[in-house]
Every structure is written in C-alpha cells, then in structure tokens.
Amino acid sequence: MSRIVKLSGLVDVHVHLREPGLEHKEDFSTGTKAAIAGGYTTVLDMPNNPRPVIDLNTLLEKIEIAEGRIYSDLGFHFGGSKSAIQFFKDVETQAFGLKIYMNQTTGPLLIENDQELDEIFSAWSKDKVVMVHAEGETLTKAINLAKKHKNKLHVCHVSLGSEIDQIKKAKKEGMDITCEVSCHHLFLTTEDTKRLGAFVIMTPPLRSKKDVEYIWKNLDVLDMIASDHAPHTLEEKKNSQKPPFGVPGLETSLPLMLNAVNEKRLSLERMVELMSTNPRKLFGLSSSEVGEQTYIEVDLEKEWTIKNEDLFTKAGWSPFDGMKVKGRLKKVILRGRLVYHDEHIFGPFGQVIFPNS
Ligand code: DOR
Ligand code: ZN
Numbered sequence: 001m002s003r004i005v006k007l008s009g010l011v012d013v014h015v016h017l018r019e020p021g022l023e024h025k026e027d028f029s030t031g032t033k034a035a036i037a038g039g040y041t042t043v044l045d046m047p048n049n050p051r052p053v054i055d056l057n058t059l060l061e062k063i064e065i066a067e068g069r070i071y072s073d074l075g076f077h078f079g080g081s082k083s084a085i086q087f088f089k090d091v092e093t094q095a096f097g098l099k100i101y102m103n104q105t106t107g108p109l110l111i112e113n114d115q116e117l118d119e120i121f122s123a124w125s126k127d128k129v130v131m132v133h134a135e136g137e138t139l140t141k142a143i144n145l146a147k148k149h150k151n152k153l154h155v156c157h158v159s160l161g162s163e164i165d166q167i168k169k170a171k172k173e174g175m176d177i178t179c180e181v182s183c184h185h186l187f188l189t190t191e192d193t194k195r196l197g198a199f200v201i202m203t204p205p206l207r208s209k210k211d212v213e214y215i216w217k218n219l220d221v222l223d224m225i226a227s228d229h230a231p232h233t234l235e236e237k238k239n240s241q242k243p244p245f246g247v248p249g250l251e252t253s254l255p256l257m258l259n260a261v262n263e264k265r266l267s268l269e270r271m272v273e274l275m276s277t278n279p280r281k282l283f284g285l286s287s288s289e290v291g292e293q294t295y296i297e298v299d300l301e302k303e304w305t306i307k308n309e310d311l312f313t314k315a316g317w318s319p320f321d322g323m324k325v326k327g328r329l330k331k332v333i334l335r336g337r338l339v340y341h342d343e344h345i346f347g348p349f350g351q352v353i354f355p356n357s
C-alpha cells in the first residue's frame with residue numbers, strides 16, 4: 001500500500017557543508033546531494049569553516065566554488081566577529097543571516113567578550129536575522145543583547161526545557177524571536193550516549209529524557225526544524241581521544257519527522273510549517289507552494305530501515321542507522337526538473353541563492 005502526498009520543497013536553515021577547508025568530511029556536491037535525498041530543495045550553510053567566513057572575499061570565494069556543482073539550492077550565512085563588522089554592509093545582499101557563536105564548538109568563531117558581542121549585535125542590519133549558538137544561561141545574554149539592539153533573533157538548536165521557557169516568555173513580551181530544534185535533540189537523549197558513544201558527541205550535547213519530553217510538549221513554541229548537519233568522518237569519530245562535535249542530519253530529518261507524523265506526535269501540516277513554510281518566511285524565500293515548480297512527493301505508508309550504506313553524505317554514517325521508520329521521500333522536483341526519484345539523484349541543477357532574489 002502507498003499513500004503519496006505532494007509537499008512544498010523543504011528548507012534547512014542550518015547546515016555545515018565544510019567547503020572550503022574540510023572537504024574530506026563533506027563538500028558542496030555531496031552535501032547538496034544529501035540535502036536532495038532528504039527532501040530539501042534549499043539549504044543555508046554556516047560560516048565556521050577553518051578559515052571562517054568573516055570577510056567579503058571569503059564569502060565570495062565560497063559562492064564561486066559552489067556555483068555549478070550543487071544539487072539543491074544553497075545560500076550562505078556570515079560569521080560574527082569584531083573584524084567582520086566592517087563587512088556587514090557589503091554582505092547584506094549576499095548573506096542570509098549573521099551567525100554568532102557564544103559557546104565553544106567546532107571552528108574558531110567563539111566570542112565571549114561582552115563588549116565585542118554588544119558591538120556585533122549593534123552593527124548587524126535590524127532587518128536581517130541574527131542566529132545564535134547560545135545554550136542555557138548564555139541564551140539569556142543573547143536575548144538581552146537582541147532586546148537592547150532590536151535585532152531579529154533566531155535561536156539555533158534549542159535543547160533544554162529552560163531554553164523553551166525563555167523563548168516562550170520573550171515571544172509573549174512581543175520580541176522578534178524564532179527558534180529551531182534539531183532531530184537529534186528530538187529523537188535521542190543522554191541515555192543513547194551509552195549505545196552510540198562518540199557518534200553522538202555534539203554541541204549542544206544530548207539532553208535528559210525530561211528535556212526532550214518538554215520540547216515535544218511545547219512544540220507550539222518552535223518555529224522550525226533544522227538538521228544542524230555537521231558531518232565528520234567515521235575515523236574521526238571512532239579513533240580519536242577527543243572526537244569532534246557534530247552529527248550528519250540532512251538525510252534523516254524528514255524520515256524521522258514523517259515517522260512521528262505516522263505516530264500522531266504532530267500533524268503533517270505542522271511538519272510542513274516547521275520544515276518549509278516557517279524557514280522560508282524567516283529568510284524571505286519564495287513560498288514554493290504545492291503545484292508550483294518546486295516540490296517533493298513522499299509516500300506516507302512506506303516502511304523502511306535507515307542504513308548508513310544508503311546515505312549520500314561523505315560522512316557515510318548516521319546515529320539513526322538501523323532504525324525502522326514509516327514514511328519515505330519518493331520524488332523531488334526543482335524548478336520543474338526531476339532531481340530525485342527512488343534513491344536516484346539527477347543534476348547538478350541547484351543554484352546559489354541570495355536574500356530577496
Ligand atoms: O555539534 C556541533 N557541530 N555543533 C556546532 O555548533 C557546530 C557543528 C560543527 O560544525 O561540527
Ligand atoms: Zn551551533
């Protein structure tokens with residue numbers, strides 16, 4: 001039995017495609033293939049490359065290497081740092097959001113100095129989104145800075161119940177604030193660390209069952225699902241004293257969410273809001289309604305098993321390997337072209353995209 005439904009092309013506002021600098025983990029070609037295989041027609045790439053994207057030339061270089069090689073559409077975020085401020089005006093038409101790292105994670109972009117943070121929040125355009133990696137207490141600081149400077153604040157990868165409470169409160173007060181959750185924080189808990197070890201080392205880390213249940217209970221506070229696709233090789237994860245933070249997620253977010261829809265944990269309409277409508281709205285991307293030129297088809301009844309060997313990401317593994325799910329991507333249509341059909345990808349037909357274009 002099958003039940004095929006057409007949905008708007010999915011948008012992932014938070015991926016790490018690693019190019020340039022760490023192409024052994026992922027590159028624009030393999031990363032956007034993984035996007036297409038996950039039902040995403042648009043993804044937005046983070047700036048925490050080894051040479052971080054904090055000046056105009058580095059951003060232009062990234063755009064140039066991506067052109068002609070990508071399978072999904074691809075846009076870029078700019079990195080927050082004191083030296084980046086001088087380029088904020090220049091990158092307004094090229095970069096979607098400003099990403100500020102307020103806690104330690106992969107890459108060199110951590111900022112903890114209050115004065116620097118103040119200057120950065122103050123200088124970024126008030127019409128554009130500030131995205132923060134700010135966990136727990138640090139989130140309070142980010143909210144206060146955004147209130148002070150009237151920024152449009154987007155909170156990346158919410159993982160704690162207390163973060164949900166802070167965001168709920170800020171929304172009630174009328175603040176311009178949105179947030180995302182990643183599937184690893186919705187479908188895994190600290191208990192899975194015993195089984196999965198280094199593979200689930202990430203920032204923010206996996207949280208307690210209580211936190212995860214609290215997020216599910218407060219799904220209405222969330223604006224979107226983002227994969228935080230952060231590929232590292234099997235060897236880096238397995239054979240290291242200090243394994244790098246992050247897990248791949250582009251190809252597993254849709255199956256996990258379709259499975260949750262089948263389990264009646266949320267409606268299909270709400271899933272589309274979280275994975276397409278809301279991310280499009282926040283970053284001003286065209287609405288791509290069903291019936292237009294860009295859409296996906298999923299089979300809600302298809303039962304299958306997520307397997308490492310079927311993945312397109314160069315990382316080649318997923319913490320969800322071996323999981324049985326119900327609901328599978330069937331087709332992806334990008335600007336009228338068939339780019340995915342039953343595990344086959346055609347292209348590259350993706351385009352580099354820019355804000356308000
Ligand atoms: O686990 C993570 N990995 N968290 C981040 O914030 C960055 C990411 C990466 O780039 O590997
Ligand atoms: Zn982060």
Ligand code: ZN
Pocket residue numbers: 014016046228230
């Ligand atoms: Zn990230």
